[in-house]
Amino acid sequence: MKLWKIVKYWGYKYFQYTAVLFLRQRNGGFMNQHLVSIVLPVYNGARFLCQSVDSILSQTYTNFELIIVDDCSTDETPGIIEEYARKDRRVRTILHSQNQYLPQALNTGFDAAKGVFFTWTSDDNIYKPNAIKHLVDVLVQRHDVDLVYGNESIIDDAGHVIEKSNAIASIGSPEEIPILSCVGGYFLFRSQVYFDVGGYESKWFLVEDWQFWLKSYNAGKKFVRTKDNHYLYRDNTTSLSMTKAREVQERCLELSLENLRKHKSKYTNEIAMRAYLKCVGFAYRLNDKKAGIACLDLAQEINRDALSWLKPEILEWLEEG
Structure with missing residues (x-):
């Protein structure tokens, strides 16, 4: 009789354990063991900051820390972030x-981060509720992947989705990273990537994100793109990419040429040729014909037919005068 009671007791305990196990799996309990560090750098971003922070605090994936780095703001930003930190211990x-x-x-934020997965967002962009969960799912299930990124929608100042082609970047396949900054704003990577490649470089202000992706890609980190779209990128007229548009183009041209000089041998001929042609595009937007012709010559050294890849308006510009 005692043996039966023992069997019954441990049978009940086993049932409890498996039931809890099932519920935790169904509700993402195991996923929640992976701390995500979200860095939000802000400088005088009070206008949209609350929308951005609220979208993070509303995530269905709850095991995260939000590290807000205030880069010496002079507007209402300090008071806003102090209030959020007071109300939510994850901030x-x-x-x-x-x-x-x-x-x-960014380096300040990530150097203080404790998560196994890292990401960052801007003070004017917005996560949809399942954004972080979808990215975490990929990295948990794909141990061979170092960085995952997905699609995004562009919104205007009022938050309405708009159709607009970005002249600098668009979401593309990982193999296109040497050509342009195609990762976008919706991404998650393993914390080890940050430490392996040495963080972000002040030298590349305005193109720091692309330079980080290039370093990671050239170091052999594996990128994967998902079809998910859980991110709203604001086409903000006061953002750095808008107020310093010409300087961004100049930095893109400089970064791309330096990267090709150092790492061209790692890429296929087609990727290298297209990267040089992208530099022709940067030169076109800068109206720097000398640089455009020089970049075209480098592309034609790889492929004689490189000229046929250019848009008609760029061809016309090159042929003028």
Whole structure:
């Protein structure tokens, strides 16, 4: 009789264990063991900051830390982030005593991060509720993947989705990273990637994200793109990419040429040729014909027919005068 009671007791315990196990799996319990560090650098971003932070705090994936790095804002930003930190223990704040610009703000945030997965977002962009969960699912299930990214929708200042082609970047396949910054704003990567490649470089302010992807790609990190679209990228007229559009183009041209000089041998001929032709495009938008012709010559050294890949308006510009 005692043996039966023992069997019954442990049978009941086993049932309890398997039931809890099932519920945790169904509700994403095991996924929630992976801490995600989300860095949000901000400089005078009070206008849209609450929308961005609220979208993070509303995530269905709840095991994250939000590290807001205030890069010495002079508007209402400090008060806003202090209030969020007071209300939600997942919010951590770091204040720069002087403006150090975006690359250093990112490094400040990630150097303080404790998560196994890293990402960052801007003070004017918005996550949809399942955004982080979808990205975590990929990295948990795909141990061979170092970085996952997905699609995004472009919104205007009022938050309405608009159709607009970005002249600098668009979401593309991983093999196109040497050509343009195609990862976008919706991504997640393993924390080890950050430490392996050495973080963000102040030298490449305005193109720090592309330079980080290039470093990671050239180091052999595996990128994968999903079809998910859980991110709203704001086409904000006061953003750096808009107010410093020409300087961004100049930096893109400089970065691409330096990367090709150092790493062209790692790429296929087609990718290298297309990267040089993209530089022709940067030169076209800068109206720097000398640079455009030089980049075209480099493309034609790889493929004599490179000229046929260019858009008619760029061809016409090259042939003028």
